[in-house]
Amino acid sequence: MQQFLGPVRAPGRIGVRYVEVRPTKASYEVYVHTVEDVGHERFFDLDEFPPFDADEDEEKFGRLVATADDASTALAAAEKDTGAVRGRWVNESMVQDEYGDFVRAGRPTDQSPDGHPWPSRAAGN
Numbered sequence: 001m002q003q004f005l006g007p008v009r010a011p012g013r014i015g016v017r018y019v020e021v022r023p024t025k026a027s028y029e030v031y032v033h034t035v036e037d038v039g040h041e042r043f044f045d046l047d048e049f050p051p052f053d054a055d056e057d058e059e060k061f062g063r064l065v066a067t068a069d070d071a072s073t074a075l076a077a078a079e080k081d082t083g084a085v086r087g088r089w090v091n092e093s094m095v096q097d098e099y100g101d102f103v104r105a106g107r108p109t110d111q112s113p114d115g116h117p118w119p120s121r122a123a124g125n
Helices: 071-082 095-104
Strands: 002-010 013-023 028-036 063-068
Touching (some): 002 095
Antiparallel strands (some): 002 013, 013 028, 028 063
């Protein structure tokens, strides 16, 4: 499961964040991805975007923020640690569609295209 968390900014750069809950053989892992916002009207594949922090090793893409024994505990940890919102989770790769909506809406900084505050902002992150 994944969730688009909205834009991030640094001097002279813009990026976007999303959170992912991945099943492993024995547990569930929660990763936050922060990538450069290099997309456009026909390029939404966040997996192809370069890391926002150029100093990060590409093999370490994504930051592990939690591990849990079951999916519901992993979702709760993701919500607590990243500001993700219950009810806004999407299936893997559907986060690309959410990013596409963000691009088509003009990359709003204060709220998502559907009018809700960005999840990371709602949690004060």
